[in-house]
Amino acid sequence: MIGNFTYHNPTKLYFGPNAVESLGDELMKYGKTVQLIYGGGSIKQSGLYEEIMEILLACGKNVVEDGGVMPNPTYDRVKLGAKRAKDNGVDLLLAVGGGSVCDYAKAVSVSAYCEENFWEKYYIRFEEPTCKLLPVGCVLTMAGTGSEMNGGSVITNRAQKLKIGHVFGSDVMPKFSILDPQLTYTLPERQMIAGIYDIFNHICEQYFSGEDDNVTDYIAEGLMKAVISASRKAKKDPHDYEARSNIMWAATWALNTLLDKGKTTDWEVHMLGQAVGAYTDATHGMTLAAVSLPYYRYILPYGVKKFKRFATEVWGVKEEGTDEEIAQKGLSAMENWMKELGLTLNISDLGATEEMIEGIADATRVQKGGYHVLTRPEIVKILKESL
Numbered sequence: 007m008i009g010n011f012t013y014h015n016p017t018k019l020y021f022g023p024n025a026v027e028s029l030g031d032e033l034m035k036y037g038k039t040v041q042l043i044y045g046g047g048s049i050k051q052s053g054l055y056e057e058i059m060e061i062l063l064a065c066g067k068n069v070v071e072d073g074g075v076m077p078n079p080t081y082d083r084v085k086l087g088a089k090r091a092k093d094n095g096v097d098l099l100l101a102v103g104g105g106s107v108c109d110y111a112k113a114v115s116v117s118a119y120c121e122e123n124f125w126e127k128y129y130i131r132f133e134e135p136t137c138k139l140l141p142v143g144c145v146l147t148m149a150g151t152g153s154e155m156n157g158g159s160v161i162t163n164r165a166q167k168l169k170i171g172h173v174f175g176s177d178v179m180p181k182f183s184i185l186d187p188q189l190t191y192t193l194p195e196r197q198m199i200a201g202i203y204d205i206f207n208h209i210c211e212q213y214f215s216g217e218d219d220n221v222t223d224y225i226a227e228g229l230m231k232a233v234i235s236a237s238r239k240a241k242k243d244p245h246d247y248e249a250r251s252n253i254m255w256a257a258t259w260a261l262n263t264l265l266d267k268g269k270t271t272d273w274e275v276h277m278l279g280q281a282v283g284a285y286t287d288a289t290h291g292m293t294l295a296a297v298s299l300p301y302y303r304y305i306l307p308y309g310v311k312k313f314k315r316f317a318t319e320v321w322g323v324k325e326e327g328t329d330e331e332i333a334q335k336g337l338s339a340m341e342n343w344m345k346e347l348g349l350t351l352n353i354s355d356l357g358a359t360e361e362m363i364e365g366i367a368d369a370t371r372v373q374k375g376g377y378h379v380l381t382r383p384e385i386v387k388i389l390k391e392s393l
């Protein structure tokens with residue numbers, strides 16, 4: 007294991023069917039005014055909005071509505087939400103939805119009382135908040151990002167064509183999250199599989215780094231196998247509770263600060279995917295799927311040992327041939343699984359064009375923790391192969 011680390015995750019989780027019944031107990035810990043944050047309407051269609059509203063009113067809360075948060079939430083939208091929170095003296099930000107809604111709530115939390123331009127401070131200069139923070143609680147309706155138990159908040163600045171994530175510290179993580187796998191049943195299949203690939207890639211991003219014998223990698227392999235198995239069952243039957251609950255729980259553990267312990271971590275697929283997202287506003291998991299294979303095939307020679315281990319341990323590839331051949335077979339097995347799920351495997355299908363490539367390359371941040379640090383020409387090459 008590399009270096010010293012501190013492990014502390016303050017988010018309290020309520021997991022399982024009807025976990026939302028615990029919301030009242032949590033609400034009692036906060037003041038009277040709750041900003042109810044949700045997306046474009048799925049919670050109204052499913053009936054969850056009414057259920058949450060009843061609980062809020064039964065707890066005597068003043069509700070400040072903040073609906074219509076878009077997928078890939080924007081800087082302009084956060085500005086509105088932050089003003090709303092400050093003007094109304096909000097005591098709790100309650101996010102009901104997927105990663106976008108949770109990320110947005112965290113951005114509002116750190117921005118409502120921020121005296122400076124919060125985009126510049128948090129997303130360009132990567133400074134930590136120094137102002138008063140508002141507590142965030144979350145009722146999750148989509149599994150994928152892990153936002154329910156981490157400090158991540160990814161915001162898109164449309165004017166600057168940048169999509170950037172800041173991973174805030176434990177003060178910004180949700181105080182509590184309610185995880186009822188049944189709430190994910192209404193997700194369209196495309197969102198479900200995008201979320202599944204997001205989970206899988208979060209694990210890969212942390213796994214594909216380092217060459218030591220590290221307990222975290224064994225945990226990662228177990229989680230990857232669980233995601234592959236559950237994904238096949240959920241694709242066949244979206245109402246398979248066992249599969250949906252495994253997907254939801256794996257999503258949380260894939261990105262709740264456990265899997266980076268003792269790891270340098272890569273995250274270059276996310277940097278490429280986010281840059282594609284800044285230009286196309288495409289679904290996050292799909293942007294990752296579309297750049298993953300060209301990226302991994304490109305860096306494989308720099309990390310053959312780990313890609314071979316990925317092939318044999320995760321995909322059951324037999325140890326026949328050279329290390330590189332075995333490693334390649336692992337990526338082929340992953341490609342077959344991605345096709346089986348129906349993931350988008352190129353960025354043109356997400357709206358990216360050849361003319362955008364230079365701009366997307368400019369928007370791609372280079373990470374240093376993986377097996378190879380990309381140069382700009384290499385980024386352009388990988389993006390072109392992803393078209």
Ligand code: NZQ
Nearest residue numbers: 045046047048077078104105106147148153158192193290
């Ligand atoms: O807006 P509504 O109407 O609710 O519809 C949403 C949205 O259109 C819909 N949806 C969610 N739950 C549903 C549902 N539809 C029917 N039934 C349900 N139960 O699904 C669509 C996508 O929702 P969204 O929240 O955007 O998806 P996701 O959870 O994938 O979040 C994506 C955002 O999270 C960021 C991404 O970059 C993107 O901006 N990420 C956050 C991370 C973090 N906090 O650590 C890490 C990730 O790598 C990721 O970057």
Ligand code: ZN
Nearest residue numbers: 151204208276
């Ligand atoms: Zn992701």
